[in-house]
Amino acid sequence: MMKNIVKKSAFASLLFTLALGGCTSDFEEINTDPDALPKGEPSNILGYSIQSKGSVEGDYDATEKWAGYQVNIQYMDNYNYIPTNNTYGNKFSNCYNGIELMNDILSSTETSADQLKNIRWVARIWSQYLWLTTVDEFGDIPFTEANKVSEGILKPKYDRQADIYPAILNSLKAIADEMSAGLGDDNLGNGDFLFKGDVAKWRKFCNSLRLRAAMRIVNVAPDLAKSNIEEIAQDLSKYPILDSSEDNAYLYWQGSKPYNEPWYDNSLSRDDYGMSNIFVAHLTKMEDPRCASIMKPAEADGQYRGYENGALSAPANLKTVSRVGALYRDVADGFTPFLKSCENYFILAEAALRGWNVGISAKDAYEKAVRLSMDDNEISSEEADKYLAGKGKFDNTLERIYMEEWVALFKEDREAWSLYRRTGFPKEIQTSGEYPGKFCIFGDEHNDVPFRMPYPDNEYVYNKENLEAVTANIVDNTWGEKMWWDTRTGVK
Numbered sequence: 001m002m003k004n005i006v007k008k009s010a011f012a013s014l015l016f017t018l019a020l021g022g023c024t025s026d027f028e029e030i031n032t033d034p035d036a037l038p039k040g041e042p043s044n045i046l047g048y049s050i051q052s053k054g055s056v057e058g059d060y061d062a063t064e065k066w067a068g069y070q071v072n073i074q075y076m077d078n079y080n081y082i083p084t085n086n087t088y089g090n091k092f093s094n095c096y097n098g099i100e101l102m103n104d105i106l107s108s109t110e111t112s113a114d115q116l117k118n119i120r121w122v123a124r125i126w127s128q129y130l131w132l133t134t135v136d137e138f139g140d141i142p143f144t145e146a147n148k149v150s151e152g153i154l155k156p157k158y159d160r161q162a163d164i165y166p167a168i169l170n171s172l173k174a175i176a177d178e179m180s181a182g183l184g185d186d187n188l189g190n191g192d193f194l195f196k197g198d199v200a201k202w203r204k205f206c207n208s209l210r211l212r213a214a215m216r217i218v219n220v221a222p223d224l225a226k227s228n229i230e231e232i233a234q235d236l237s238k239y240p241i242l243d244s245s246e247d248n249a250y251l252y253w254q255g256s257k258p259y260n261e262p263w264y265d266n267s268l269s270r271d272d273y274g275m276s277n278i279f280v281a282h283l284t285k286m287e288d289p290r291c292a293s294i295m296k297p298a299e300a301d302g303q304y305r306g307y308e309n310g311a312l313s314a315p316a317n318l319k320t321v322s323r324v325g326a327l328y329r330d331v332a333d334g335f336t337p338f339l340k341s342c343e344n345y346f347i348l349a350e351a352a353l354r355g356w357n358v359g360i361s362a363k364d365a366y367e368k369a370v371r372l373s374m375d376d377n378e379i380s381s382e383e384a385d386k387y388l389a390g391k392g393k394f395d396n397t398l399e400r401i402y403m404e405e406w407v408a409l410f411k412e413d414r415e416a417w418s419l420y421r422r423t424g425f426p427k428e429i430q431t432s433g434e435y436p437g438k439f440c441i442f443g444d445e446h447n448d449v450p451f452r453m454p455y456p457d458n459e460y461v462y463n464k465e466n467l468e469a470v471t472a473n474i475v476d477n478t479w480g481e482k483m484w485w486d487t488r489t490g491v492k
Helices: 003-022 042-058 089-108 117-138 161-180 199-216 222-233 262-267 275-286 340-354 362-376 379-388 398-408 413-423 457-462 463-470
Strands: 069-074 248-254 274-276 335-339 438-441 444-446
Touching: 003 398, 042 089, 042 117, 042 262, 042 275, 042 335, 069 335, 069 444, 089 117, 089 457, 117 161, 117 275, 117 413, 161 222, 199 340, 199 413, 222 340, 274 275, 274 413, 275 398, 340 362, 340 398, 362 379, 379 457, 457 463
Parallel strands: none
Antiparallel strands: 069 274, 248 335
16 A cells, blocks of 8 residues: 555656746846746656546547447437547647657757666657657648757648658668667656556567558558568567556546546546447457456446447437447556557468568467466456457458457557557458448538548647648548548448
């Protein structure tokens, strides 16, 4: 208990200290707080950025619905399926704020670079995570000219995804190669809310991000995807990856306001969401033991039951619909996942099934991925064995890999939405429910969940010319032109 109290106190005090550090500026002496820190400590800055990212990614948005996991059961206005400009402006700005903070860490430690290798590597890795999540969400974004106000660039150009993903891969490889020569001696401090100062896990996180980015573009740049994934998989001693549930990149929350886990915080006053019929139907059909961890039986009759994706009217009785399981929503100091170890092995399973040389068979990688996911959900190894020998048995198809990965990604909704956009699985996201059809708001038909998040209003106001250069083929904010790596047909 005392250890938990200390952890929670550190979480809150670090954020408070960083806020103090941000109070100073070049004002006259009379306006300068003599008790404020002149600049935030690197560890505090890192912690602030991790917590901020967790807030915008971990809170309820529409990606739970777009990924096929949860649905609205109250306030059925289809708002989540028709996002307006600025619906996700906080996600867009969070990237650039976070990149600026990481740049601050790098600039403030430049003169001591040899003594502060670890914090500098972590700042660079975290920057690539911010870039990757944001380009996944929005598509083309300011990249090469971003955050360069000091150089006189007030209206940065938008870079194409085809240029951004290779740049992210190159940066991650460069960092990984540097870290392979030996880790530094500096302590990351209490601001490392992801790995508690374990630099070796940041190294694994770096290589795991590279796997994720590479597989994302497999349908449009297969050679680049293959070379990156094979390089890592063939030399795991040089390029280690997250490979256990203990390695998972989870942000564990402090557990008291204002730092409750976001889904828990939502549960204190809201009951707007139930489980999707797509998700419930799949888990029950597969007799998946993770069902009991992921969701609760309906209060009315103790049965697992979902509700229609994109339904236009609420259920007659809210108690007939299952809600999110206790592990994911009932714990104040619960977690927001950024990357799970099981993802790496689903990627390796897919790579092996494509015929790539990744040092493990598709079956073995698949089974390890499923076992890791079972462990994430507190399912016994005996139950995992039974599932893999039964309905979860590997059948040598990409569909089986994709569907298992979809289940495993629960609560990592943005990543599951990306999996769907890349692969088209689960197919039911497009074909089920009242959602597909004509939206009277636009007078145009869309038969799929949004392809992207809409660019925020500020970009239309302050960077309109550069934004318009990449939005000519975007329809109704989120449809029209798909993501660069989304090669599906028949969706609009």
